[in-house]
Amino acid sequence: MVFAQRLRGVASSPVRDLLALISRPEVISFAGGLPAPELFDLDGLRAAFDRVLSAPDGRRHLQYAPTEGNVDLRELVAGRMTVRGLPTAAEDLLITTGSQQALTLIATALLDPGVVVAVEEPTYLAALQCFQLAGARIVTVPSDDDGIDPAALEAVLRTEWPRMLYLVPTFANPTGRTLTPARRAEVADLAAAHGTWVVEDDPYGELRYRGEPVPALAAQPAAADRVLHLGSFSKIAAPGLRLGWVRSPASLRPVLTVAKQAADLHTSTIxxxxxxxxxxxxxxxAHVSGLRDAYRARRDAMIAAMPHTAPPGSRWTDPDGGMFTWLRLPAGSDSAALLPKALQRNVAFVPGAPFYATQPDPATLRLSFTTHTAEEITEGMRRLAEAFAAA
Known part of the structure; x- marks a missing residue:
């Protein structure tokens, strides 16, 4: 069979593949970036669906709808973003079928085959899939504990001229790192100077467990007309809703809307x-505050267990929020080879290699701490320690 060339080189997500292998209840999985289902507000969401369908005009919520999205929803999201320090109006937003679709629409609007996209390395693997599907050429920028390196970014902007820079600057996937305020200002200045679009993917920003919030990259005055800010209900409400949004500069809204029309007309009306x-x-x-309390305890349990779990010479991130910590085993380790030993002990993680666009570091792996209780995490880390010791 002959398939479209755009699919060549786009590998299946190892996270999605792992989820099919670790569905057994005895497995403690640190692999998927999944919110805790027991923390979903089932009663509140059930009641909301009931009210909109039981209203006298309930049938209109089963009808086709505007591409841009529900006006009430856009106004409420805009108000919430404004309170968080990013002034936003309803007309700034396009509602999407999850923020992953927002990323796909941006790629459709901005990326032709061969166009250069710059990414922090390592980075969100589904973003890499999206850019590969668009036929873009991906170049990487080194990062450290404070996020992407501005000096390295300047060099890439000067030599590669990327049309777009993709970042998860707050509690990054997969590393958990947060780009510092000083570096955010530098990135904004560089994007403005080089005319580069910046995609700020922010699904985790409200899940902060310590420290003060950091203003969004899109709030930087220097790059106000260059940053597309992506948000989602997946981590603060429920991923099954598949509701996200993109806050975009006015110059891009019409083309993003057309791309959305071509993709699915509009996101689910109901x-x-x-x-x-x-x-x-x-x-x-209040709901998000409850999530923070629960996830903070789970994060603390994983970080507390790390010195007794990771082999000597390992390093790991200590995130202020989000869902992940990033572990680098001693030089010469291969996390992919260790995964079968972990699965034999009913514990799972994601090897780090797929998060790299170029040369992977096989000694790395990602651990998610949100899906299980603190007690389960402690047991899972004990099992993981046994797997590492058996290597």
Missing amino acids: DQAAAAEYLATTDLD
């Missing part, structure tokens, strides 16, 4: 209506 009702009638701040 899901948008229920989300708007939920936001209007629920104290989402």
Whole structure:
């Protein structure tokens, strides 16, 4: 069979593949970046769906809808973003079927085959899939504990002229790192100077467990007309809603809307209506506060166990929020070869190699701490220690 060339070189996500292998209840999985299902507000969301369908005009929520999205939902999301320090109006937003679709729409609008995209290395593997599918040429920029290196970024901008820079600057996937305020200002200045579009992917920003919030990259005055800011309900409400959004400069909104029309006409009408009702009638701040409390305890359990789990000479990140820590085993280690030993002990992780666009570091791996309780995490780390010791 002959398939489209755009699919060549786009590998299946190892995270999605792993999920099919670790569904057994006895497995403690640190592999998927999954929110804890027991923390979903099932009653609140059920009631929101019931109210919008039981209203006298409930049938309109089963009809086709505007491509840009539910006006009430856009206004509520814009208000929430403004309170968080990123002034936003409803017309700045396009509602998407998860923030992953927002990324796909941006790629459709901005990337032709062969066009250069710059990414922090390592980075979110589904973003790499998206750019590969668009036929873009991916170049990487080194990072450290403070996020992407501005000096290295300047060199890439000067020599490669990327059309777009993709970042997860707050509690990054996979590393958990946060780009410092000083570096955010530098990145914004560089993007403005070189005319580069910046995609700020921010699914984890509200999940902060310590320290003060850092203003969004899109809030930097220097790059206000260069940054597309992506958000999502997946981590603060429920991923099954598949609701996200992109806040874009005015110059890009028409083409993003056309790309959305061509993709799916519009995001689910009923899901948008229920989300708007939920936001209007629920104290989402209180719900997110509860998520933070639960996830903080789970993060603390994993970090506390790390010195007794990782082999001597290992290094790991100590994130202020989000869902992940990034572990680098001693030089010469191969996390992919260690994964079968971990699975034999009913514990799972994601090897780090797929998060690299160029030369992978086989000694790295990603661990997610949100899906299991602190007690389960402690047991899972014990099993992981046994797997490492058996190597």
